[in-house]
Amino acid sequence: MSRTRESLAQIAVERVWKLAYGAKYFDESTEVIVFGSMSLGLERPDSDIDVLCVGSHEFKLKTDAVDLVGVPIGQVGRSPWFESELASHIAEYGTWIKGSSHWACKAKIGQHALDNKRRRITAFLRSLPGVWLRLDEGFRVKYSVKLRRETQRLLLMERGTPVPPTKILDSFWNTVSKSPFDVHDRLRRLTPCSHSQFIEDLLDRIDTHFSAVQTAPRHLPSESLRRLASLF
Amino acid sequence: MIGEGLGEIAAHFEFSGFSNGAEIETEEERPVTEDAESDTDSEEDDDSDDHGTDYFDREEIEVAIDAFISHLLSEKLIRKSNSGKLPSFSEVFEKFFGKGHEITAKAESFEDYIKGYFGWISPEDMRSAHGEFVEIQEIVEEAEKGDSDVAD
Numbered sequence: 531m532s533r534t535r536e537s538l539a540q541i542a543v544e545r546v547w548k549l550a551y552g553a554k555y556f557d558e559s560t561e562v563i564v565f566g567s568m569s570l571g572l573e574r575p576d577s578d579i580d581v582l583c584v585g586s587h588e589f590k591l592k593t594d595a596v597d598l599v600g601v602p603i604g605q606v607g608r609s610p611w612f613e614s615e616l617a618s619h620i621a622e623y624g625t626w627i628k629g630s631s632h633w634a635c636k637a638k639i640g641q642h643a644l645d646n647k648r649r650r651i652t653a654f655l656r657s658l659p660g661v662w663l664r665l666d667e668g669f670r671v672k673y674s675v676k677l678r679r680e681t682q683r684l685l686l687m688e689r690g691t692p693v694p695p696t697k698i699l700d701s702f703w704n705t706v707s708k709s710p711f712d713v714h715d716r717l718r719r720l721t722p723c724s725h726s727q728f729i730e731d732l733l734d735r736i737d738t739h740f741s742a743v744q745t746a747p748r749h750l751p752s753e754s755l756r757r758l759a760s761l762f
Numbered sequence: 763m764i765g766e767g768l769g770e771i772a773a774h775f776e777f778s779g780f781s782n783g784a785e786i787e788t789e790e791e792r793p794v795t796e797d798a799e800s801d802t803d804s805e806e807d808d809d810s811d812d813h814g815t816d817y818f819d820r821e822e823i824e825v826a827i828d829a830f831i832s833h834l835l836s837e838k839l840i841r842k843s844n845s846g847k848l849p850s851f852s853e854v855f856e857k858f859f860g861k862g863h864e865i866t867a868k869a870e871s872f873e874d875y876i877k878g879y880f881g882w883i884s885p886e887d888m889r890s891a892h893g894e895f896v897e898i899q900e901i902v903e904e905a906e907k908g909d910s911d912v913a914d
Contacts, residue, residue: 653820664833669848673828
């Protein structure tokens with residue numbers, strides 16, 4: 531169920547206040563924004579809360595309960611920030627619990643963010659085939675999930691669409707995808723032909739995931755559905 | 763056997779132009795990858811985020827570390843936790859040598875150097891990571907030699 535701005539603020543305050551100097555992060559920020567699955571009401575019971583603080587420092591702080599990212603105020607006014615994957619996600623799905631979204635209208639996925647996403651996927655596809663059969667099954671699962679999600683993100687970013695929370699990629703891809711084979715097609719195109727055994731195994735795992743999702747009962751909160759429908 | 767597993771990471775450093783005691787290769791000597799080419803073509807005008815071909819992909823070393831941990835798992839030297847969680851690079855050394863041992867500190871320092879920034883590892887950090895890695899290899903080699911001497 532989607533949460534109100536007030537309830538998100540309450541959860542954020544409760545969790546961030548528990549951190550050392552927690553109150554300071556909020557006090558010194560001109561903007562505090564909740565983003566990710568919780569902002570859209572898609573969190574699991576054990577989900578952390580994603581919070582962006584626009585203030586004087588750049589920092590990252592992660593615990594089981596909170597994922598806190600700090601961006602300097604001078605940075606949010608510049609193109610590298612509002613052309614980033616994170617900025618476009620926050621502009622679309624974030625809930626401002628302090629300050630206003632003055633930069634959100636400028637957020638648009640830029641070429642650098644696209645290049646970086648392609649670089650990341652290509653780097654994995656370059657290094658994984660040589661070790662794939664030696665990797666523990668747990669790692670093969672990890673990389674098949676990672677490559678699927680990153681490819682889904684790339685496909686959306688290429689359409690200029692802000693990347694939604696991971697839950698959408700995992701469980702509701704058919705609502706946002708243009709073709710049921712788009713992830714496969716892209717991964718095949720990015721993988722050298724000589725690595726057919728690796729790519730076939732990788733795609734089998736991705737198929738298994740999508741098949742399982744299609745047969746599982748799913749429920750997307752109506753507010754989330756409305757927001758997604760307006761995007762895709 | 764840990765030393766054997768470290769070969770997975772050593773191979774990655776060698777491919778990246780590092781070898782034990784050797785300096786990083788010059789840009790001309792390194793193989794030009796598709797990534798490097800596309801990066802050169804980038805029209806990004808802000809040079810603060812403009813990474814040249816000297817930068818290294820964080821993802822590739824992540825895979826090499828996972829191959830190292832897989833080797834230890836297959837040799838049954840380490841086990842997954844009850845929840846199925848796999849240990850990190852430094853946790854492996856903590857398990858074998860203890861939290862206070864210098865090799866664990868070096869492994870933690872190695873992890874810091876390869877954290878990278880948005881997936882990129884700078885040449886300086888890569889060089890420092892390689893330095894720590896070589897020392898880790900030496901300590902492991904000494905420890906394994908000691909073990910085999912005892913066995914003899």
